[in-house]
Amino acid sequence: MHELSIATSLVEExxxxxxxxxxTKVVTVRLRVGKLRLISLDQLRFSYEILSKGTLLEGSRxxxxxxxxFTRCPNCHYVREFKTGDMLFHFTLPTMKxxxxxxxxxxxxxxxxxxxxxxxxxPSQPSERKVKTSAL
Amino acid sequence: MTSSEGEVFDVELEVDILxxxxxxxDENRLRLRSKRIETIDVMGSVGSGKTSxxxxxxxxxxxxxxxAVIEGDVTTTIDADILAAEGIPTVQINTGKECHLDxxxxxxxxxxxxxxxxxxxxxxxxxxxxxxxxFPLGSDKRLVVISVTEGPYMVLKHPMMFLDAQVVAINxxxxxxxxxxxPDKLGNDVSRLNxxxxxxxxxxxxxxxxxxxxxxxxLRPIN
Numbered sequence: 312m313h314e315l316s317i318a319t320s321l322v323e324e325x326x327x328x329x330x331x332x333x334x335t336k337v338v339t340v341r342l343r344v345g346k347l348r349l350i351s352l353d354q355l356r357f358s359y360e361i362l363s364k365g366t367l368l369e370g371s372r373x374x375x376x377x378x379x380x381f382t383r384c385p386n387c388h389y390v391r392e393f394k395t396g397d398m399l400f401h402f403t404l405p406t407m408k409x410x411x412x413x414x415x416x417x418x419x420x421x422x423x424x425x426x427x428x429x430x431x432x433x434p435s436q437p438s439e440r441k442v443k444t445s446a447l
Numbered sequence: 448m449t450s451s452e453g454e455v456f457d458v459e460l461e462v463d464i465l466x467x468x469x470x471x472x473d474e475n476r477l478r479l480r481s482k483r484i485e486t487i488d489v490m491g492s493v494g495s496g497k498t499s500x501x502x503x504x505x506x507x508x509x510x511x512x513x514x515a516v517i518e519g520d521v522t523t524t525i526d527a528d529i530l531a532a533e534g535i536p537t538v539q540i541n542t543g544k545e546c547h548l549d550x551x552x553x554x555x556x557x558x559x560x561x562x563x564x565x566x567x568x569x570x571x572x573x574x575x576x577x578x579x580x581x582f583p584l585g586s587d588k589r590l591v592v593i594s595v596t597e598g599p600y601m602v603l604k605h606p607m608m609f610l611d612a613q614v615v616a617i618n619x620x621x622x623x624x625x626x627x628x629x630p631d632k633l634g635n636d637v638s639r640l641n642x643x644x645x646x647x648x649x650x651x652x653x654x655x656x657x658x659x660x661x662x663x664x665x666l667r668p669i670n
Contacts, residue, residue: 313547313582321464328458335453342464349607407610408642415642426462433454 314351317424318358322368324426329367334431337371341428345421346393347380367431380421384409393421468582471550475557475585479568486568487664488584490608491592492601493574496618498526499651500592501569504661505533511668512567517556519548519573526571536561548572549582567666588664591644594619595628602636609637612644614663620648620655 321342329337344350352375363369380393389411407416463469479486491497505514515536518527527537538556540548553570560568570586591612593601596619602609609615615637617630634646645663649656661668 316547316549316582317464320467323467324462324464328460328462332456332458334456338455407640408638413642424464426460426464428460429458431456431458433456435453 314354347421382416386414472585486586488586
């Protein structure tokens, strides 16, 4: 059920972003979620849909880019990608012990959970709004 | 670009969705450090023995440290009451439907804790092996409690919880034979997943392993 908490934070962050730009509506939201966050994307979408009702985000499309998880051995530099198989809900995690030298592996990628792009509608104000702030 | 409703506008950014929790967790950590309070987050399933283990540790350390316990539970104060019987301050957080503690709840608990009179805080998380792993609280160490009564596959099934643990207690060791569960195998699973964690066989009934858990958490009783 941590998907609900994550969706709550997501809706809060997005509302803040939309407010800063004085948007009237959010159309699409792009996320980048690492496989090692072990987030069930279906549950995240479902929670998002419910929580965004009645807000500027209602009806917006959530596009989620999943990034692979990598571990690296700090001792022998062995690198491995997490393979997730065909698990029904979540994923399996392989060992965090280096198969070559038994050192503890470090997670090198795939643990992010980011909003990367927001497309929104701004009210038309033809002449005044020529200069836009492109990033927050 | 325009649409019938107005102007379409794209913002490219990199906003960490969980950053707010992490920020508050860092704040909690700094606040506790400035008071020189050590904090241990205790996690594990419902019925694994988190409260019993904390009680055993507290009874051995309460003359060496000024201890408090922050108790996360869905509804009741049963666990907090058990620990209050040890004569230490307890702060109860009822999470309602939420299945984990988060940094903001801990901040509120710290607000009402007697921080100037404490050296050590145990935070007992809600009984759950999945969700609390995603929400750092600002503690120094993480103690995960599993028990042989949960069967032989607990570690493999819930790997995330063990990745950041310093100590894993394999509890109710007195029941291992009756359960037909090999605690050494559970210990091997822990060290395969996280070679830095110490896996310790414990029993709150017989007292097995409690001193070792205390030692592995780098706490020291005054003799």
